[in-house]
Amino acid sequence: MTATMPHFVSKAPFAPEAVEAMSAAQERYYLASQWRLMWWKFKRHRLAVIAGVLLLASYGSTLVTELVAPYALGSRNTDFIFAPPQPIRLFHEGRLQTPFVYPLRYKLDMETLKRDYSEDRSRPQRLRFFCSGDKYRFWGLVEGRFHVICPPEGGTLFLFGTDRLGRDVLSRLVYGARISLTVGLIGIAVSFLLGISIGGMAGYFGGWIDACVQRVTEILRSLPVLPIWMALSAALPVTWSPVLVYFGITIILGLLDWPGLARAVRSKLLALREEDYALAARLMGARPSHIIRKHLLPNFMSHLIASATLSIPGMILGETALSFLGLGLRPPITSWGVMLAEAQNIEAVALYPWLLWPMVPVIVIVLAFNFFGDGLRDAADPYH
Amino acid sequence: MISFLLRRLATMVLTLLVISVLVFAIIQLPEGDYLSTYIADLEAQGESVDPAKIEALRQRYGLDRPLYEQYGVWVLGLAQGDLGYSFEHDKPVSDVVGDRLWLSLILNLITVMFVYVVSFPIGVYSATNKYSIADYGFTLVGFLGIAIPNFLLALIMLYFANVWFGTSIGGLMDPKFIDEPWSWAKLLSVLEHLWVPVLVIGLSGTAGMIRRLRANLLDELNKQYVVTGRAKGLPEGRLLRKYPLRMALNPFISDIGSLLPEIVSGSVIVSAVMSLPTTGPMLLDSLQSQDMYLAGSFLMFLALLTVVGMFLSDVLLAVLDPRIRLEGGVRR
Numbered sequence: 001m002t003a004t005m006p007h008f009v010s011k012a013p014f015a016p017e018a019v020e021a022m023s024a025a026q027e028r029y030y031l032a033s034q035w036r037l038m039w040w041k042f043k044r045h046r047l048a049v050i051a052g053v054l055l056l057a058s059y060g061s062t063l064v065t066e067l068v069a070p071y072a073l074g075s076r077n078t079d080f081i082f083a084p085p086q087p088i089r090l091f092h093e094g095r096l097q098t099p100f101v102y103p104l105r106y107k108l109d110m111e112t113l114k115r116d117y118s119e120d121r122s123r124p125q126r127l128r129f130f131c132s133g134d135k136y137r138f139w140g141l142v143e144g145r146f147h148v149i150c151p152p153e154g155g156t157l158f159l160f161g162t163d164r165l166g167r168d169v170l171s172r173l174v175y176g177a178r179i180s181l182t183v184g185l186i187g188i189a190v191s192f193l194l195g196i197s198i199g200g201m202a203g204y205f206g207g208w209i210d211a212c213v214q215r216v217t218e219i220l221r222s223l224p225v226l227p228i229w230m231a232l233s234a235a236l237p238v239t240w241s242p243v244l245v246y247f248g249i250t251i252i253l254g255l256l257d258w259p260g261l262a263r264a265v266r267s268k269l270l271a272l273r274e275e276d277y278a279l280a281a282r283l284m285g286a287r288p289s290h291i292i293r294k295h296l297l298p299n300f301m302s303h304l305i306a307s308a309t310l311s312i313p314g315m316i317l318g319e320t321a322l323s324f325l326g327l328g329l330r331p332p333i334t335s336w337g338v339m340l341a342e343a344q345n346i347e348a349v350a351l352y353p354w355l356l357w358p359m360v361p362v363i364v365i366v367l368a369f370n371f372f373g374d375g376l377r378d379a380a381d382p383y384h
Numbered sequence: 385m386i387s388f389l390l391r392r393l394a395t396m397v398l399t400l401l402v403i404s405v406l407v408f409a410i411i412q413l414p415e416g417d418y419l420s421t422y423i424a425d426l427e428a429q430g431e432s433v434d435p436a437k438i439e440a441l442r443q444r445y446g447l448d449r450p451l452y453e454q455y456g457v458w459v460l461g462l463a464q465g466d467l468g469y470s471f472e473h474d475k476p477v478s479d480v481v482g483d484r485l486w487l488s489l490i491l492n493l494i495t496v497m498f499v500y501v502v503s504f505p506i507g508v509y510s511a512t513n514k515y516s517i518a519d520y521g522f523t524l525v526g527f528l529g530i531a532i533p534n535f536l537l538a539l540i541m542l543y544f545a546n547v548w549f550g551t552s553i554g555g556l557m558d559p560k561f562i563d564e565p566w567s568w569a570k571l572l573s574v575l576e577h578l579w580v581p582v583l584v585i586g587l588s589g590t591a592g593m594i595r596r597l598r599a600n601l602l603d604e605l606n607k608q609y610v611v612t613g614r615a616k617g618l619p620e621g622r623l624l625r626k627y628p629l630r631m632a633l634n635p636f637i638s639d640i641g642s643l644l645p646e647i648v649s650g651s652v653i654v655s656a657v658m659s660l661p662t663t664g665p666m667l668l669d670s671l672q673s674q675d676m677y678l679a680g681s682f683l684m685f686l687a688l689l690t691v692v693g694m695f696l697s698d699v700l701l702a703v704l705d706p707r708i709r710l711e712g713g714v715r716r
Binding site (some may be wrong): 135171218219221222223224225226227230231232234235237317320321324325326327339341344346347349353356359362363365367370 | 399407410413484527530531532533536539546547560641646649651657667668671674683689690693
């Protein structure tokens with residue numbers, strides 16, 4: 001240890017900003033807010049983005065249902081009962097045309113009593129777009145006649161066929177979306193409210209409150225949900241108006257869903273309430289509800305939203321199942337489950353398979369919510 | 385182990401008690417009781433109702449007593465195997481129910497076994513052959529299984545059976561065995577008819593199980609002890625069997641906590657769609673006609689299925705995993 005290192009001091013002036021200066025890209029990344037980071041991460045999840053766009057379009061359509069559906073909700077075509085789907089065609093006798101359909105000819109098969117429809121290939125009927133058709137009340141308020149697509153003059157347009165009352169299946173699907181899709185949203189709002197407040201209390205106060213909530217959630221989670229849903233919706237008074245029944249069903253759907261959320265909230269809060277900033281807030285005299293809302297909840301809000309998204313499809317399916325069994329929504333309300341209830345008679349379905357159409361949107365929406373929620377969950381923690 | 389068992393048994397009984405209160409509250413929810421609906425029906429048909437007779441009926445069924453007494457009578461009866469009285473069928477519930485409870489039990493039991501037997505090899509294969517063609521195939525089937533709700537699947541099956549074979553696949557046994565006493569031939573016939581509902585009810589559960597087992601096993605396979613074992617020259621099969629598989633098995637078994645309620649729920653609606661002679665269709669009827677004791681005993685029975693099933697899985701888990709047995713806590 002005899003040799004000493006020469007002592008070196010740089011004479012150059014020291015500028016900390018210059019050393020720590022970030023490139024533009026770095027700066028953009030490091031200074032981005034949490035939500036922006038989540039958005040970037042979410043965008044990388046191709047399937048989730050597609051699912052998100054699909055969901056946005058579906059929910060968007062519920063705002064303008066009346067304009068999208070070719071027929072009004074109540075319109076019945078008594079001449080066309082159980083008419084098969086009419087395909088949109090582009091070629092008439094080998095030549096390209098604007099979109100048209102062939103009119104349907106009706107004949108009763110006297111042997112099987114089956115309704116036989118055939119296309120009249122000689123008369124193409126041109127579809128009308130941005131046109132005036134069936135009269136409706138927009139959101140039940142404003143009268144209107146404007147449709148994006150209408151049946152041809154004097155003709156019919158049953159893209160998905162008609163049902164036993166001669167109602168257009170496609171139009172009913174579009175109207176049903178308004179009910180079926182919103183059921184999940186209201187249900188999840190109820191369950192979110194319950195889950196956050198009950199789980200929040202359990203996690204923050206601990207002790208006997210926590211023990212009680214834990215037991216209750218365990219019991220609720222061990223119950224088979226559907227029979228309880230069935231029993232609860234059977235208990236809704238028959239005298240209620242359809243709108244009341246709708247809200248009753250959504251609340252029932254939300255009532256049994258909160259335990260999962262409450263557990264998530266509780267376990268997060270248990271960890272977070274020991275953090276220094278929570279202690280600081282407490283020492284400064286903040287009330288528990290304030291601390292939970294302002295300091296703790298924002299920490300895991302994104303997770304909650306992701307898991308909520310994943311439980312919406314369960315509610316949509318719940319409503320469909322209940323209405324299908326005849327315990328949920330009842331006509332005149334039109335939802336996908338109500339429509340499927342008419343497909344219960346399997347002999348009828350074998351003759352008129354287009355009655356099963358409502359299955360398709362149900363499955364597509366459930367899948368979309370699953371992919372979207374998966375993407376959200378991955379994106380919810382952008383720092384990993 | 386014994387103290388663990390006792391503690392677990394005590395919580396189970398307590399849980400069942402709470403559930404019984406809940407179920408009783410639910411079946412009491414509809415306004416009025418079966419008799420008032422009955423009277424309204426009679427009056428609607430223009431028949432006169434003798435108030436004395438109604439009062440007698442009311443007393444006979446204990447409908448005039450306060451709620452907590454009614455509850456007490458009901459629960460004590462349940463505990464002794466007396467399921468109460470069905471108003472609609474005018475018979476004791478146990479006579480109305482007949483074989484339905486047993487058939488439900490068999491259906492659910494076989495479905496659970498089906499889920500485990502099918503998902504275990506597929507899950508292990510998918511994890512050990514990650515990103516192979518078969519793995520992608522199973523993932524796809526899994527997504528379909530999750531997305532297609534079981535009652536729609538039942539409807540699709542009924543539809544295709546009707547279109548392709550022109551037969552109905554509803555029912556749980558050959559028509560000639562209905563109302564026959566149990567025999568081997570009848571049991572065989574039940575087993576022959578069982579596979580369609582089992583498949584329909586079990587598909588989504590199987591899909592979920594495969595996904596979770598695959599994820600758990602993949603987590604384990606990435607751990608360092610696996611690398612060490614492989615570096616020491618353990619053959620792959622033995623390496624897999626000795627540690628990672630056993631570690632991944634734990635959550636696989638405890639997942640029954642979420643699987644069982646799902647299967648029981650599924651069996652109710654699928655039975656209603658396929659009109660199986662199990663609890664499903666009759667529960668639906670009893671709910672619609674406000675036959676409260678019938679509905680109540682079905683609800684209790686379904687809850688009993690899941691609660692007892694979870695108890696058994698906890699015991700199994702405790703046998704498998706000493707950590708649970710010794711700490712006494714139950715991991716979910």
